[in-house]
Every structure is written in structure tokens, then in C-alpha cells.
Amino acid sequence: MPSRRFTLVLVGLLLASGVSLAAGAVIDGPPTATFTNEDDESYRITMITPPDRHAALLTNVAVTTQGGDRQLVTVEDLVWDEPYRNASVADDVETSQIVVDPGETVTTSVESWEPGDNTVYLIERRAGPDSSVRADIVTCPQRQQEYNWTFENSGGSGSSVCASSLGWFLA
Numbered sequence: 001m002p003s004r005r006f007t008l009v010l011v012g013l014l015l016a017s018g019v020s021l022a023a024g025a026v027i028d029g030p031p032t033a034t035f036t037n038e039d040d041e042s043y044r045i046t047m048i049t050p051p052d053r054h055a056a057l058l059t060n061v062a063v064t065t066q067g068g069d070r071q072l073v074t075v076e077d078l079v080w081d082e083p084y085r086n087a088s089v090a091d092d093v094e095t096s097q098i099v100v101d102p103g104e105t106v107t108t109s110v111e112s113w114e115p116g117d118n119t120v121y122l123i124e125r126r127a128g129p130d131s132s133v134r135a136d137i138v139t140c141p142q143r144q145q146e147y148n149w150t151f152e153n154s155g156g157s158g159s160s161v162c163a164s165s166l167g168w169f170l171a
Contacts, residue, residue, distance in 0.1 A: 033108055050117065050118050066129065079135065096112065121149075123149070
């Protein structure tokens with residue numbers, strides 16, 4: 001018959017392994033993004049997950065100019081709001097897309113993400129002739145991403161966090 005001490009150690013090890021597995025699933029989970037729209041216009045967000053920052057910057061995006069012409073730009077060209085509309089990723093990569101209408105808050109996961117990938121958020125303000133497109137690139141190589149953005153009439157603000165709530169426990 002096993003001693004009481006041996007049994008307690010065995011139970012402790014089993015509990016610790018369960019916590020490690022659960023924590024690993026949280027850390028390796030896909031990024032979550034929350035978008036809150038306090039603006040009068042709708043926003044379309046397209047998400048892609050290139051393997052590194054260089055690939056992210058060189059991703060091609062087809063846009064319509066203010067003059068109505070279609071042209072190709074790269075994500076690098078979209079670091080600031082640019083006066084484009086009808087943005088779509090031109091490269092053969094997996095994308096996911098959401099629309100956030102005025103007054104809405106939408107939370108989504110970027111399921112194509114794998115640990116080490118970058119996440120590109122291609123943000124299009126859909127305001128007719130005043131439309132604009134910009135891109136945010138988030139790099140979180142080893143921890144889960146949490147991305148939050150609020151759209152406002154005067155612009156917007158956002159943040160990203162690259163750690164799970166269990167990061168302190170696992171470090």
C-alpha cells in the first residue's frame with residue numbers, strides 16, 4: 001500500500017500537469033480582437049497572419065483611389081490612414097473579415113494565427129468619398145494577443161497586449 005506522502009505527491013503532480021496543459025492552451029490560443037464603434041460610419045476589418053514582420057509589410061492590398069482607379073499597395077504603404085476604399089488582400093493568404101457598424105462592439109478570434117505569426121489588421125473606414133484605409137501589425141511570438149480598438153468621430157485609439165493572464169505563473 002502506497003504511503004500517504006507518496007499519494008499526496010502523485011495527486012499534486014497530476015494537478016500541476018493539468019494546470020500546465022490548460023495554461024498552454026490559453027497561451028497558444030489565437031489572438032482575440034475587440035472593436036468598438038463610436039463613429040457614425042461603418043468599419044470593415046480584414047485580418048491576416050503572415051509568418052514574420054517582413055512578410056506582413058510586403059503583403060499586397062488592392063485598393064480604389066479617390067479617382068476611382070484600382071491599384072496595388074503594400075501593407076507598408078498603409079501605416080497611416082490613406083484615402084482609399086474597397087481594400088482587399090491581393091496575395092493568396094487566408095483572411096477573415098468583420099464589419100463593425102455604428103454603436104456596435106464586436107469581438108472575434110483570428111483562427112489562422114499560429115505561435116510566432118504576426119497579425120495584420122487592415123482597417124477600412126467606409127465613408128464614401130471620405131473613406132480611408134490603414135494597417136496595424138501586431139507581433140506576439142510566444143503569448144496570446146489581445147487587441148482592442150475604439151473608432152471615434154475624431155479618429156480612434158487602441159492597444160494590444162502580448163501576454164495571457166497566466167504569464168506571471170508560467171514565467
